[in-house]
Amino acid sequence: xxxxxxxxxxxxxxxxxxxxxxxxxxxxxxxxxxxxxxxxxxxxxxxxxxxxxxxxxxxxxxxxxxxxxxxxxxxxxxxxxxxxxxxxxxxxxxxxxxxxxxxxxxxxxxxxxxxxxxxx
Amino acid sequence: xxxxxxxxxxxxxxxxxxxxxxxxxxxxxxxxxxxxxxxxxxxxxxxxxxxxxxxxxxxxxxxxxxxxxxxxxxxxxxxxxxxxxxxxxxxxxxxxxxxxxxxxxxxxxxxxxxxxxxxxxxxxxxxxxxxxxxxxxxxxx
Numbered sequence: 001x002x003x004x005x006x007x008x009x010x011x012x013x014x015x016x017x018x019x020x021x022x023x024x025x026x027x028x029x030x031x032x033x034x035x036x037x038x039x040x041x042x043x044x045x046x047x048x049x050x051x052x053x054x055x056x057x058x059x060x061x062x063x064x065x066x067x068x069x070x071x072x073x074x075x076x077x078x079x080x081x082x083x084x085x086x087x088x089x090x091x092x093x094x095x096x097x098x099x100x101x102x103x104x105x106x107x108x109x110x111x112x113x114x115x116x117x118x119x120x
Numbered sequence: 121x122x123x124x125x126x127x128x129x130x131x132x133x134x135x136x137x138x139x140x141x142x143x144x145x146x147x148x149x150x151x152x153x154x155x156x157x158x159x160x161x162x163x164x165x166x167x168x169x170x171x172x173x174x175x176x177x178x179x180x181x182x183x184x185x186x187x188x189x190x191x192x193x194x195x196x197x198x199x200x201x202x203x204x205x206x207x208x209x210x211x212x213x214x215x216x217x218x219x220x221x222x223x224x225x226x227x228x229x230x231x232x233x234x235x236x237x238x239x240x241x242x243x244x245x246x247x248x249x250x251x252x253x254x255x256x257x258x259x260x261x
Contacts, residue, residue, distance in 0.1 A: 031221045038218055042211070042250050046257045076155070079148050 019095045023074050030071030037064055058117035065109055073102050143220055150217035157210040164203070204258050211254045219247045 015021060043051040054060055077098045081088050226239045 028221075028225055031218070032225065035218045035222055038214055039250065042254045042257075045207075045254060045261075047261075072155075075151050079151050082144075082148055 019092060019099075023077075023095055023098070026067075026070055027074045027078075030067035030074070033064060033067040034071055037068065058113050061113050062110055065113070066106060069106055069109070070102055073098055073105075147217060147220055150213045153213045154210070154217065157206060157213065161206065161210070208255055208258050211258070212251060215247045215251055219243055 017024070040051050040054065044055060077094050081091060081094060087094070222243055223240055226243070227236055230236050230239060
């Protein structure tokens, strides 16, 4: 891997890698978010009360559920395609299925979170 | 890669056994291990919920926080011990997977060897400290 980068952030954002690139970037953002969540999890295990309050916040739940769920589903797709290499030809179809599963699960979970937040 | 290009992959026997290959396998196996732990924890909590008539929120709380005060099995020594061991293993797997992932991201975004080395040292130190705290807290709670 080279040690220099000649690609600006704006150029990178305009890169037309389409669905595989979007999942790649979101997997990394999700992983970074989960690393923060991991720290909070340890603090919650240690009994830090304010962290439990953070976990109970509906906005926190919606944001981290988005990243966590996507990271988990996308990771499963990556693992399946890596372990069964003949399936790699169907990568784009797998991404479409992945998005469908993710959106269904996330929409339902977000609905439940918002309903509970509104006291329903 | 254009939309019509075929994605390519290299078979394992052509990759060779080096650090990159080992970490590649490690990342996949730890991901699968996390799914296994989550499913096992969830099933265990479901069994408890049948006795306690509890809701999904309690189930998830017990699955991931076996030392929670509301957990009816706190005090049941052998199950509590098993749950603690499972959560410790889960934490270790998560931190191993997470540290490797963060290091990959850092390697991609920080170009100089100096920055890479210090971020690498920092993240690994952080993970070690957090793991020690986590194991202590889980086992003694």
